[in-house]
Amino acid sequence: MYTEQALIEKLRQRFHQSDVPVGIGDDAAVLDWPVGFAPLFCSDLLAEDTHFRRETHPPDSLGFKSIAINVSDVGAMGGRPLSCLLSLALPADIDEAWVDQFVEGMAEACQRFDTRLVGGDTSKAAQIFIDVSMIGSVEAGRAVARSGARAGDSIYVTGTLGSARQGLELLGTVGHDHPSVRRQLYPEPRDRIGRALAGQVTAMIDVSDGLSTDLNHILEASGVSAEIDPDEIPREDDVSLEFALHGGEDYELILTGTGLPVSLDGVPLTRIGTVVSSRNAHQLWLVRNSRREVLEAGGWQHFR
Numbered sequence: 325m326y327t328e329q330a331l332i333e334k335l336r337q338r339f340h341q342s343d344v345p346v347g348i349g350d351d352a353a354v355l356d357w358p359v360g361f362a363p364l365f366c367s368d369l370l371a372e373d374t375h376f377r378r379e380t381h382p383p384d385s386l387g388f389k390s391i392a393i394n395v396s397d398v399g400a401m402g403g404r405p406l407s408c409l410l411s412l413a414l415p416a417d418i419d420e421a422w423v424d425q426f427v428e429g430m431a432e433a434c435q436r437f438d439t440r441l442v443g444g445d446t447s448k449a450a451q452i453f454i455d456v457s458m459i460g461s462v463e464a465g466r467a468v469a470r471s472g473a474r475a476g477d478s479i480y481v482t483g484t485l486g487s488a489r490q491g492l493e494l495l496g497t498v499g500h501d502h503p504s505v506r507r508q509l510y511p512e513p514r515d516r517i518g519r520a521l522a523g524q525v526t527a528m529i530d531v532s533d534g535l536s537t538d539l540n541h542i543l544e545a546s547g548v549s550a551e552i553d554p555d556e557i558p559r560e561d562d563v564s565l566e567f568a569l570h571g572g573e574d575y576e577l578i579l580t581g582t583g584l585p586v587s588l589d590g591v592p593l594t595r596i597g598t599v600v601s602s603r604n605a606h607q608l609w610l611v612r613n614s615r616r617e618v619l620e621a622g623g624w625q626h627f628r
């Protein structure tokens with residue numbers, strides 16, 4: 325296993341950036357800041373045996389995913405990812421090959437999503453912890469909150485739902501090139517779509533915990549209810565409705581508004597329902613053949 329110093333040196337070389345005033349190697353990173361833009365600041369943690377298992381998740385996918393899920397958060401505010409920090413805790417028995425692959429997965433994601441690793445912290449721990457925090461930028465006053473949905477808005481989702489959950493089910497039994505497994509291991513954030521539609525939508529959220537949970541976040545924040553048609557929820561043929569409704573980690577976007585395009589950037593946008601007014605409780609209704617039932621948030625919740 326690398327010493328801490330050797331690991332930091334490896335990161336410093338691999339992520340050297342000529343366009344950052346001060347990157348890895350000093351007490352803190354120094355960034356240039358675009359005039360007229362507000363910072364977006366977020367973090368997302370991957371903890372061993374909570375978010376992944378060492379036996380099934382390849383290290384390069386963890387590196388890739390730790391960046392991609394933060395890019396997704398920035399994109400869901402309508403912003404552009406700029407720079408990130410990595411706090412990494414590793415057990416002593418992790419070998420150098422694991423670290424090398426992890427770093428390569430991370431570097432690939434940084435390149436793909438145009439973001440830079442500019443620092444972090446490193447520690448030993450009993451289990452693997454990967455915490456990336458990311459800073460992004462959004463035009464001042466233009467960030468898209470969860471709270472803007474209004475009665476009468478349509479509800480749209482990008483791409484298809486449930487595949488990442490299906491991939492988790494299949495992981496270890498089929499190859500990593502299976503489409504659902506790929507979506508579990510190498511999620512494709514929709515940040516370009518988030519930025520393109522930022523001026524047009526009333527609310528936006530990325531699907532990390534599942535449609536039922538994440539749409540409920542919009543409803544709560546906006547003080548509205550919603551009716552969705554289960555038959556309209558886009559999913560691949562081999563993915564169950566259960567996974568499409570409640571499965572997490574797809575990193576698609578849920579958007580509310582009117583008159584959105586049917587596709588963008590080669591990704592379909594599907595209208596799945598309507599925002600309706602609510603007197604007090606913010607309910608998510610599943611409506612099929614004019615029968616309504618409440619859809620409880622059934623996605624992933626920690627500490628439940």
Ligand code: ADP
Pocket residue numbers: 332335347348349350351352409410411412441442443444445446
């Ligand atoms: P300090 O003593 O100030 O905490 P460290 O020795 O932890 O400094 O880190 C030295 C440099 O390496 C800092 O610039 C820090 O941002 C960077 N660094 C440390 N760990 C990581 C990591 N896991 N990923 C990226 N950069 C890191």
Ligand code: MG
Pocket residue numbers: 444445446
């Ligand atoms: Mg340190």
